[in-house]
Amino acid sequence: MSSQNVFLYDTTLRDGTQGEGVSLSVDDKLKIAKKLDELGLHYIEGGWPGSNPKDMNFFKKVKDLELKNAKVTAFGSTRRMGVTADQDQNLQRILESGVRSVAIFGKTWDFQVTHALQTTLEENLDMIYDSVKFLKENGLEVIFDAEHFFDGYKRNADYAIQAIKKAEAAGADCVALCDTNGGSLPHEVMEIVQHVVQELSIQVGIHCHNDGEVAVANTIAAVQAGATHVQGTINGYGERCGNVNLISVIPNLQLKMGYSCIEPHQLVNLTSVSKYVHEIANQIPPSNQPFVGKSAFAHKGGMHVSAVLKHPETYEHIEPEAIGNKRRVLVSELSGQSNVLFKAKEWNLDLDKNNPATKQIIEQIKELELNGYQYEAAEASFELVVKKGLGEHLEFFxxxxxxxxxxxxxxxxxxxxxxxxxxxxxxxxxxxxxxxxxxxxxxxxxxxxxxxxxxxxxxxxxxxxxxxxxxxxxxxxxxxxxxxxxxxxxxxxxxxxxxxxxxxxxxxxxxxxxxxxxxxxxxxxxxxxxxxxxxxxxxxxx
CATH class of the missing domain: 3.30.160.270 (Alpha-isopropylmalate synthase LeuA, regulatory domain)
Known part of the structure; x- marks a missing residue:
């Protein structure tokens, strides 16, 4: 177990909006930023001021929020080829946004340099150095997002290391290693991050995408290897298969591994913040979303429910209340006596295992479910079935x-x-x-x-x-x-x-x-x- 601090960098408002079906207005972004600050996140990336007027408008308005915990951060890229850093419009827009912290990305995979940028490897190193140096000279905290770092390292480790060392030499405060294509595996991430931590004397961060569905595992591996800066989004929003989900990363690191991410009193807001962002983004919350989903602590099998009611840890990996969720007991054809007793207790109904009505109610529910009824999503109907079985239901018409x-x-x-x-x-x-x-x-x-x-x-x-x-x-x-x-x-x-x-x-x-x-x-x-x-x-x- 570790008590080391991990700094959380949220990019929901920028990288998250690149996800299909996710679109946020300026007001939406301001509302979410307020919630993220209350949750205790350390950085909120508001957008790319050089790419569109909406993001620049956000940076103007966010100054009125008086955030207590988070630094508002702008996003950008290294200078363009053939111009000096002070002549680059994107870098100038970052300064105009008024932020004191910035993340800029640069190429660290030689293949990307020669085929995407279509420039020389040396020119790309100069672009990284000049851009970081320019922003530092203007008083900004600079996070260098090493784009495609893991793919680049696996193909040309020497050049990938040269690229991030250029950022360090220019004064970067942190280098965030990006698994941009989301194809790396945890053992690869751990080994590579360990090497980078030995090579650099500045903070190392991690930025994972979820194309292999191991973004959370990759992020945890990176932190174990020495990364202390974690970039991700709320609910895993992002391009293609999404970014790493901070909603899952935070409790894994803090509750299970002992890292300090946010304060305990902030951690209990995790479920409500997740739902709030889903709501603002007009997304349907997945019921099976780990930690915060409606089904995350829902128990259906009769034997499971019986065990959970005696000792919750028999089928729960954490206490749901720690992250603001709650235990639910479902009723279906798989139900046993414990399920019905639990639900009856929730409704303050006098029902116990010695009551003959209990068995009759269970048999009735199983018969109804055999005919197509499903009470997991219709608990009001289930309550009526129980009350009718107990003779407590009033017929109003x-x-x-x-x-x-x-x-x-x-x-x-x-x-x-x-x-x-x-x-x-x-x-x-x-x-x-x-x-x-x-x-x-x-x-x-x-x-x-x-x-x-x-x-x-x-x-x-x-x-x-x-x-x-x-x-x-x-x-x-x-x-x-x-x-x-x-x-x-x-x-x-x-x-x-x-x-x-x-x-x-x-x-x-x-x-x-x-x-x-x-x-x-x-x-x-x-x-x-x-x-x-x-x-x-x-x-x-x-």
Whole structure:
């Protein structure tokens, strides 16, 4: 175990945005920068001021954030061929950005020099030296990103070492060794970094890409070999297969290896920062993302759950709370008694292993899952199953029938109308409503029927709707699984329905969603309004 400091350099706002589907506005970048600073990262690379006006605008606005932990860093390249450093526009833009720290990249692979830059090996060394020296003379901290270093070292080690020594001679504060193509392996990285650490007297860093899916392993190997500066992105965003994921690197180094990256009180924000960046970047968080994913500490198998409840370390490599995540127990056909007991405890339900209802509930769940139900993503429906099994579920309404009418108009537009007849408190109510489709119309009609009895129903709404065909070989006769996510503006919950009829499956999920909401509002439900007539009907367009 080591107590050595590791300095974290985040390039989400620059390298991360080179990932497919990732685009950040200036305001987005400012919001993320604030979060990264709060997390305790040491460097935030804001962009390349010489490449576009948006990045220069970011550097102007970030000065107003008053960051407490991080240095805002600009990115750039060595000077162009045939000009002096002070004449190079990219280097001048770096100075204009007002940063006090900069990372510039230069070629360290002879093949790249001769075939990509199409210049001489000696000229490339001069470009590195001149650029670093110019920036140092202007008072900047300079990090030299040794591009393609590992590929270059493996093919011409002498030249790769010459290149980084030129940066050192010019006054660079740190040399970050880049696995630009992401093809190196941990044993190679460790051996090469060990050699570089012996060759240089300045700080050595590591910058890995994930094309071989070993970027985290490569980064850890580099730190073990003596690198003390780690470059990466939040959630592993980046070009092609992405950059190394700092969200995984940080807890591995700090919790398992004893390196000091950020403060313990900052580490507990790791999960929330990961989700925040996903949200701002409009990316769907992978449920199986290590450490911070929704499934990272989710347990499904009955034997696993039983063991975890006794001793969490039996199936958890760290305490989820240490990085702001939490343990979850899933319920499925693989569930045992422990799964149901755990979930019941979460909901403050009086259920124990000696209760005969426990076995009945488990058997019912397994039967339902055999027919296509899946409660892992529909915990609200599962809670209703348990409460019904315990006799604690209140039935707020019963369906008498519903009808759906779809009219194809002369102008090729479609009109969808749903008619719903319910029994609420022994009273019949008949309503109709239009929608942009059958499920939407059903939703409107159901809530219209209930609002006179339960006015709070207007607080809830459908926030997501998903359909999955369970057996595609049955073509149009296939059973479908419908998942509905609902919200009251504060909380979200998911429910499920399964049937060979998509409307029927949607109805099941919809009814569960409404029942779950009313159940949560039970203590605050207003006195049921008695309608003047037993049957009311009207059409709502909502």
């Amino acid at each position: 019963k369906l008498d029938h519903f009808k759906i009418f779809i009219e194809n108009n002369a102008d090729q537009s479609f009109t969808t109308e749903a008619v719903v007849k319910l029994v609420v408190n022994d009273q019949e109510v008949l309503t109709a409503a239009e929608g942009n489709g059958p499920v939407n119309a059903l939703d409107h009609a159901l809530r219209k029927a209930l609002e006179q009895f339960y006015p709070c129903i207007n607080k809830m709404y459908l926030s997501d709707y998903k359909v999955r065909v369970l057996d595609e070989t049955d073509a149009t006769a296939s059973r479908v699984r419908v998942l509905i996510e609902s919200s009251d503006g504060t909380e979200k919950w998911s429910t499920i329905g399964v049937s060979g009829n998509i409307i029927k499956a949607s109805w099941y999920a919809l009814v569960d969603s409404v029942h779950y909401f009313l159940l949560k509002q039970e203590d605050q439900l207003e006195v049921v309004h008695q309608p003047k007539t037993e049957s009311t009907i009207g059409v709502s367009n909502h």
